[in-house]
Amino acid sequence: MGTGQPRAAALALAVALGAALLAAWAPGAEARARRSIDLSADLGRPSDSRLPEGLVPSHYRLRLQPFLTEARFQGRVRVNLTCEASTRAVHLHAHEALHIAHDGVRVWWLGGAVDASSSEEELEDADTVRQQLSIASTKKDTIQQQYVIFLTQNLTEGDSYEVELTFSGPLNDERSEAFFMNSYEDHRTKGRRSQALVLARRPYAATQMRPNNARRVFPCFDGPNYKATFDISVVRPARMAALSNMPVRLTEKLQSEPGWEVDHFQTTPPMSTFSVAVVVSDLGYITPLNPLTAEGGPQIRVFGRAHFLGRLQAAADAAPAALAFLQDYLGVPFPLPGLDLVVLPHYAARHPADMWGVVIFREEDLVGESMQVQLTTELAYQWLGHLVTPAPRWAELHLNKALVNLLMVARLQGVSPIFSPGNLATRDHSLYYEYSKKHPYAVVKSQKETIRLMKSQWVLRMINNTITEKTFKSGLQHFVQERQYNVFEEADMFSTITHQGWADGTVPRDVQLLDVVNSWVQRDRYPAITVTRNYNDATAEVEQHVFLRDRPRWGCSSCDDDDLQWWVPLPLLAQGDLDLSSVQTMGWLHRQQLTLRDLPAAPNEFIIVNPNEMGMYMVNYDPTNWQLLAAYLEASAGGDGALAAVDVGSRAKLLHDAWNLALAGELAFGAALNMTLFLPRETEFAVWDTFFTMVDHVGRHTSGTPAGDKFQAYVCRLVEPLHAGLAAQAEAQGTPAPRDPRDRSDPVATLRALAKYVLCSAGCAPCREQAQFEFARWMEMDDPEEGNPVADLYLCPVFAWGTDEQWEFGLQRVINFPKEREPEERNMLLAKVAGCARDPLRIERILNASILETDSNFTISDVRNIANVLAGNAYGHAALFSFLSEHWDAVKERCSEEPGMWEYFVSRALSNFKTQEGLDLVSELYVSRMGQFGPAEPIVEEALKTIKEEAEWSNENLPDMEHWLDAHLDQ
Ligand SMILES: *[C@@H]1O[C@H](CO)[C@@H](O)[C@H](O)[C@H]1NC(C)=O
Ligand SMILES: *[C@@H]1O[C@H](CO)[C@@H](O)[C@H](O)[C@H]1NC(C)=O
Ligand SMILES: *[C@@H]1O[C@H](CO)[C@@H](O)[C@H](O)[C@H]1NC(C)=O
Numbered sequence: 001m002g003t004g005q006p007r008a009a010a011l012a013l014a015v016a017l018g019a020a021l022l023a024a025w026a027p028g029a030e031a032r033a034r035r036s037i038d039l040s041a042d043l044g045r046p047s048d049s050r051l052p053e054g055l056v057p058s059h060y061r062l063r064l065q066p067f068l069t070e071a072r073f074q075g076r077v078r079v080n081l082t083c084e085a086s087t088r089a090v091h092l093h094a095h096e097a098l099h100i101a102h103d104g105v106r107v108w109w110l111g112g113a114v115d116a117s118s119s120e121e122e123l124e125d126a127d128t129v130r131q132q133l134s135i136a137s138t139k140k141d142t143i144q145q146q147y148v149i150f151l152t153q154n155l156t157e158g159d160s161y162e163v164e165l166t167f168s169g170p171l172n173d174e175r176s177e178a179f180f181m182n183s184y185e186d187h188r189t190k191g192r193r194s195q196a197l198v199l200a201r202r203p204y205a206a207t208q209m210r211p212n213n214a215r216r217v218f219p220c221f222d223g224p225n226y227k228a229t230f231d232i233s234v235v236r237p238a239r240m241a242a243l244s245n246m247p248v249r250l251t252e253k254l255q256s257e258p259g260w261e262v263d264h265f266q267t268t269p270p271m272s273t274f275s276v277a278v279v280v281s282d283l284g285y286i287t288p289l290n291p292l293t294a295e296g297g298p299q300i301r302v303f304g305r306a307h308f309l310g311r312l313q314a315a316a317d318a319a320p321a322a323l324a325f326l327q328d329y330l331g332v333p334f335p336l337p338g339l340d341l342v343v344l345p346h347y348a349a350r351h352p353a354d355m356w357g358v359v360i361f362r363e364e365d366l367v368g369e370s371m372q373v374q375l376t377t378e379l380a381y382q383w384l385g386h387l388v389t390p391a392p393r394w395a396e397l398h399l400n401k402a403l404v405n406l407l408m409v410a411r412l413q414g415v416s417p418i419f420s421p422g423n424l425a426t427r428d429h430s431l432y433y434e435y436s437k438k439h440p441y442a443v444v445k446s447q448k449e450t451i452r453l454m455k456s457q458w459v460l461r462m463i464n465n466t467i468t469e470k471t472f473k474s475g476l477q478h479f480v481q482e483r484q485y486n487v488f489e490e491a492d493m494f495s496t497i498t499h500q501g502w503a504d505g506t507v508p509r510d511v512q513l514l515d516v517v518n519s520w521v522q523r524d525r526y527p528a529i530t531v532t533r534n535y536n537d538a539t540a541e542v543e544q545h546v547f548l549r550d551r552p553r554w555g556c557s558s559c560d561d562d563d564l565q566w567w568v569p570l571p572l573l574a575q576g577d578l579d580l581s582s583v584q585t586m587g588w589l590h591r592q593q594l595t596l597r598d599l600p601a602a603p604n605e606f607i608i609v610n611p612n613e614m615g616m617y618m619v620n621y622d623p624t625n626w627q628l629l630a631a632y633l634e635a636s637a638g639g640d641g642a643l644a645a646v647d648v649g650s651r652a653k654l655l656h657d658a659w660n661l662a663l664a665g666e667l668a669f670g671a672a673l674n675m676t677l678f679l680p681r682e683t684e685f686a687v688w689d690t691f692f693t694m695v696d697h698v699g700r701h702t703s704g705t706p707a708g709d710k711f712q713a714y715v716c717r718l719v720e721p722l723h724a725g726l727a728a729q730a731e732a733q734g735t736p737a738p739r740d741p742r743d744r745s746d747p748v749a750t751l752r753a754l755a756k757y758v759l760c761s762a763g764c765a766p767c768r769e770q771a772q773f774e775f776a777r778w779m780e781m782d783d784p785e786e787g788n789p790v791a792d793l794y795l796c797p798v799f800a801w802g803t804d805e806q807w808e809f810g811l812q813r814v815i816n817f818p819k820e821r822e823p824e825e826r827n828m829l830l831a832k833v834a835g836c837a838r839d840p841l842r843i844e845r846i847l848n849a850s851i852l853e854t855d856s857n858f859t860i861s862d863v864r865n866i867a868n869v870l871a872g873n874a875y876g877h878a879a880l881f882s883f884l885s886e887h888w889d890a891v892k893e894r895c896s897e898e899p900g901m902w903e904y905f906v907s908r909a910l911s912n913f914k915t916q917e918g919l920d921l922v923s924e925l926y927v928s929r930m931g932q933f934g935p936a937e938p939i940v941e942e943a944l945k946t947i948k949e950e951a952e953w954s955n956e957n958l959p960d961m962e963h964w965l966d967a968h969l970d971q
Helices: 005-021 029-036 120-129 306-330 371-383 394-412 421-426 429-435 445-467 469-483 490-504 513-521 623-638 648-663 669-674 685-702 706-733 747-761 765-779 792-801 804-815 823-836 840-852 860-871 874-886 888-895 901-910 916-928 934-969
Strands: 055-067 072-083 087-093 106-111 131-133 135-141 146-155 160-170 178-189 197-208 229-237 241-244 248-253 260-265 278-281 284-286 299-304 338-343 358-361 388-390 486-488 527-534 539-546 568-574 584-589 593-596 607-609 618-621
Touching: 055 087, 055 178, 072 087, 087 160, 106 120, 106 146, 131 146, 146 160, 178 306, 229 241, 229 278, 241 260, 278 338, 284 306, 299 306, 306 338, 306 371, 306 394, 306 469, 338 371, 358 371, 371 394, 388 394, 388 469, 394 445, 394 490, 421 648, 421 685, 429 445, 429 648, 445 469, 445 490, 445 513, 445 568, 469 486, 469 490, 486 490, 490 513, 527 568, 527 607, 527 623, 539 584, 568 593, 584 593, 607 618, 618 623, 618 648, 623 648, 623 669, 648 669, 648 685, 669 934, 685 706, 685 747, 685 934, 706 747, 706 765, 706 934, 747 765, 747 792, 765 792, 765 804, 792 804, 792 823, 804 823, 804 840, 823 840, 823 860, 840 860, 840 874, 840 888, 860 874, 860 888, 860 901, 874 888, 874 901, 874 916, 888 901, 901 934, 916 934
Parallel strands: 055 229, 299 338, 338 358, 388 486, 527 618
Antiparallel strands: 055 072, 072 160, 087 146, 106 131, 106 160, 135 146, 178 197, 197 278, 229 260, 241 278, 248 260, 284 299, 527 539, 539 593, 568 584, 568 607
């Protein structure tokens, strides 16, 4: 759409980046919950050093003592080891900041294998044979983050040993990592009578161990695969309390140090070092109103500063239900006697510190909208992370996170509107756009892993949906039971679920789920499926191919790789029974083609493959099935409530796939536009949101053409009544004005905001009128330089369709913009004045002012911005091109002020043509200015190839589109 610049910009964020940045579907709550999804901190540093094999820890006795006034701690650790391969050196992880006393190092031989299962006698024997070994030397390896003890004799395979070290280190006080301290202020009533509140400074110390911070707290075998039991003791000031993974077994006064006490905690189950938890504080706590203890469940406590505890009751009350859900889903009760959720003031690390039995949150995490998401996610890690632990490799970490996300969604769907089925089905649409680009991730490199994680989530959802939740759940339960207190690899999990599916008859014998998953996860593409029905014998031919939507595709090597094939489950709904719970997986497409038989649909009934966006693929049908679908939806749109027979997610998907296939040139536009005929009765956010995104995408390909103008008229015809209805409803209910259009936590308000946005960017009459009214207020101000009272939304319609006087007023505000005001505001205004204008004379006026007139106050970076916004819409682009053709030398001269500017200008002025006319213009210029492009030469050559592809698409598609629009606008 001509003035679609702001919308395009908003979508560029929401679509290309937003998906990744905001985890796409719930920018409100989820963005705040995003810390848990961010992957970077969960990976060990790539250079993370592995310890030599041969020694395996089985038990730690760890004693820690924080000194809060000195910001340091000291400790002692004794590790029981089994020797599995003879060696003369003991390697432990230890961070360089940890100071290990050389004379405190001891190694004992404990005799033959001693373990928890040994009898009393054996243990006594072990005691008597305990022998101290002599140490040759010790070495601190700061690069490998290791501490090495060399012995004078070999450790013997099969024997047990004990290593003891004493150490000290700093209590880090800035980043809330490893063992850290901080303090907070809380009110305290002074004296009995006086009600005066005084602020008391209260220090605390706590641990945050992921991904490999344990080595900063004590020397250890710091890797998830080294699971061992722990006896933890914490020495603390007598007036404070200590928390750890397990309940306190015994508290003693320290005879040697008055004022100190030591808490000895019960022995933990086998766990990884990152599960170790210690908190020393004087925080208070609350408990849930309905605890699980009646059923023998864990004791749940929520700790916080005294004056904040009241706000945490909702989280405390939500925790038992979340735990109950998780233990039911995973089939294993919460494995520890207690769970402490610690809300630490000034906790500064990027993630909640999830340790086993103790999770540390920021104060804002457990209040408000995001509480449920945060809480459920972190509780799921208690099982999938601490009880069963992913091997320290990329694939496993990814899978684990995706699984945690699935559990969180499973728990919260139906509880929170963010996780309504329609939102879930459409939340990852942005992945489609990324993966159908010539070069996925080219623009959003830094978000690559987050995007891949979203894909893994989608793949797991697909598996759950197609093999039935029953199989998925029982498979997962077996897996957790088999692997508890252990580490796992991806293959373990999918193999267990596959066997479950074979047994249940929900996974065919020739399907291995790991292969299925890998065929999706390991590729940055996805397929489109074509379903061609044979209406005589109830069969359908199904075919798959790589889907690419974006052009240009020239020079793309992976763009039509016929060898790329996915394992595609084919869930299907038929017109006779549209209930999502009746979905049947009709087959698994693996090679190029597959014939589906016994379709449950009569020849005059439609089918929907991949309903509710169960799998990550587009579906195209033969024209008859499309026709049946469109006719049904349109007809049911006339009746009341019948539209709802097709679920929201599937309505959005049909619309989405039809338009994307049309944009890719795989479906006639008429067929795609038919899928909008039901929209006048549509009320669901998810469907409209999908439509708005498509309006933007299509608008960019058709802007400036007659078809594009008609398309906008059609958009207005659909959106005007939608917006009017929502506005009337809001007025009747006194709902406040819409908030951030990307916040989906209130779908109705958000839909209204989005509808308004589209109304204005398409230049629909109601918005134009209101824009006039708003703009007049600015023009009437005594000092218009004071500030702009007009909402951004209304500027474009005025600069595009208002009078010359209004436009000139805008330009003058840019020129006279006061120095003391925010320069960003000026840039924004300039972008609108230039980017929204459609009249060639206005555009020429601003180009003259900024490029030709030397005494104007436009800088070279203004020129860059102007060229950029003009290139964003067809009217501006055409005017920019003619300006370059006419003022070739002057433009070149002005561009010489900044390196790279000439190339930039040329690329802006040439690359965005989409029609044959544009191609002709650029070709002419290329010939007439041959040899004068200089460094911009390759840009022109690429632009010509790109425009050629666009023009071919326009030739093939725009007439069909225009024809359809003519027919429907006339009605
Ligand atoms: C000690 O172990 C090393 C291997 O780590 C082996 O090469 C050496 O022969 C052993 N020495 C003795 C005395 O067993
Ligand atoms: C660890 O070693 C000590 C001997 O120093 C022994 O008493 C204890 O039972 C061992 N613990 C385990 C769990 O093996
Ligand atoms: C898992 O699949 C079932 C259908 O078998 C569906 O009802 C459920 O919502 C799915 N769960 C998630 C978390 O997607």
